[in-house]
Amino acid sequence: xxxxxxxxxxxxxxxxxxxxxxxxxxxxxxxxxxxxxxxxxxxxxxxxxxxxxxxxxxxxxxxxxxxxxxxxxxxxxxxxxxxxxxxxxxxxxxxxxxxxxxxxxxxxxxxxxxxxxxxxxxxxxxxxxxxxxxxxxxxxxxxxxxxxxxxxxxxxxxxxxxxxxxxxxxxxxxxxxxxxxxxxxxxxxxxxxxxxxxxxxxxxxxxxxxxxxxxxxxxxxxxxxxxxxxxxxxxxxxxxxxxxxxxxxxxxx
Amino acid sequence: xxxxxxxxxxxxxxxxxxxxxxxxxxxxxxxxxxxxxxxxxxxxxxxxxxxxxxxxxxxxxxxxxxxxxxxxxxxxxxxxxxxxxxxxxxxxxxxxxxxxxxxxxxxxxxxxxxxxxxxxxxxxxxxxxxxxxxxxx
Numbered sequence: 001x002x003x004x005x006x007x008x009x010x011x012x013x014x015x016x017x018x019x020x021x022x023x024x025x026x027x028x029x030x031x032x033x034x035x036x037x038x039x040x041x042x043x044x045x046x047x048x049x050x051x052x053x054x055x056x057x058x059x060x061x062x063x064x065x066x067x068x069x070x071x072x073x074x075x076x077x078x079x080x081x082x083x084x085x086x087x088x089x090x091x092x093x094x095x096x097x098x099x100x101x102x103x104x105x106x107x108x109x110x111x112x113x114x115x116x117x118x119x120x121x122x123x124x125x126x127x128x129x130x131x132x133x134x135x136x137x138x139x140x141x142x143x144x145x146x147x148x149x150x151x152x153x154x155x156x157x158x159x160x161x162x163x164x165x166x167x168x169x170x171x172x173x174x175x176x177x178x179x180x181x182x183x184x185x186x187x188x189x190x191x192x193x194x195x196x197x198x199x200x201x202x203x204x205x206x207x208x209x210x211x212x213x214x215x216x217x218x219x220x221x222x223x224x225x226x227x228x229x230x231x232x233x234x235x236x237x238x239x240x241x242x243x244x245x246x247x248x249x250x251x252x253x
Numbered sequence: 254x255x256x257x258x259x260x261x262x263x264x265x266x267x268x269x270x271x272x273x274x275x276x277x278x279x280x281x282x283x284x285x286x287x288x289x290x291x292x293x294x295x296x297x298x299x300x301x302x303x304x305x306x307x308x309x310x311x312x313x314x315x316x317x318x319x320x321x322x323x324x325x326x327x328x329x330x331x332x333x334x335x336x337x338x339x340x341x342x343x344x345x346x347x348x349x350x351x352x353x354x355x356x357x358x359x360x361x362x363x364x365x366x367x368x369x370x371x372x373x374x375x376x377x378x379x380x381x382x383x384x385x386x387x388x389x390x
Contacts, residue, residue, distance in 0.1 A: 160361070162361040162362075164366040180314055181304070182303040182316050183314030220362065
């Protein structure tokens with residue numbers, strides 16, 4: 001069989017598989033051996049430069065309250081399990097709060113300090129060190145009760161064909177996952193490694209940055225950082241990734 | 254046989270679908286296969302190579318999502334190719350392939366891309382001219 005005929009046969013075979021028949025695979029499993037080796041070794045994982053900054057920041061007293069994260073929460077190891085259960089539906093606010101938003105709420109409400117800037121080394125560092133505490137734990141967000149509607153809205157967005165290229169998240173990450181999109185393997189699109197060090201960015205980035213890249217890729221309007229729908233989508237992604245282990249801080253090509 | 258005239262926004266001309274083809278060119282200027290190659294093979298312009306492999310030696314790794322474009326002119330006529338670029342949903346409503354000359358049904362289009370089709374009428378004609386050179390027999 002020629003290569004192209006073989007590819008066509010493979011395409012047909014994969015297309016015939018229902019999405020549910022696919023096992024949950026982390027983006028780690030779809031990355032090449034060098035990328036996996038970088039993630040496996042904390043000394044080789046560039047994201048640990050951010051982790052170190054996050055550790056220092058955890059202890060630093062800031063803002064009008066002159067309090068550090070540690071003053072309220074104790075050692076950062078007390079954060080074990082938090083990243084595995086975020087985002088969460090916040091009943092008082094009536095919306096989903098992502099971990100990143102939670103960190104900045106602590107900054108503004110309890111430390112009396114300005115919110116950390118999106119994609120800043122400080123915010124990514126805090127996110128990385130908090131996430132690291134849950135490494136190896138299964139993703140397990142609350143999806144019942146008041147959260148259910150948010151999950152449903154997130155899923156609807158995931159299935160919405162959008163942008164000038166008229167593609168949905170589900171088409172790429174359910175239907176076409178595992179296939180080669182211009183030479184890169186399409187992962188299932190799970191959020192369990194974020195924030196990540198991405199070789200293509202030559203830097204660290206949040207889940208929001210990743211989602212923005214996917215949306216701009218299909219020539220759609222990105223979701224604003226404070227858009228409630230972003231929280232709904234992140235909650236749905238976490239629900240969809242249930243059981244996968246937290247890998248933060250991940251490395252991706 | 255279905256035949257429908259699809260009305261397009263002011264700037265673009267209407268086109269006529271006959272069966273599974275658009276037999277008439279969208280413009281008066283004949284398509285240029287050299288410019289068409291750039292439309293099809295350029296990642297930013299046509300985005301075709303995200304999904305299709307083809308005779309593009311400069312591609313790092315071929316895409317596996319859609320049929321290989323090699324030999325497409327043996328399989329399809331110019332009119333059939335034109336319809337598949339203009340709006341492949343006419344042929345397959347569930348297709349993942351974008352409609353390159355229709356804005357029908359699009360939602361949440363990014364600000365930079367609003368109000369226009371992914372390719373111009375002339376780019377479609379150029380791409381069709383290039384694809385018609387892809388013969389294997």
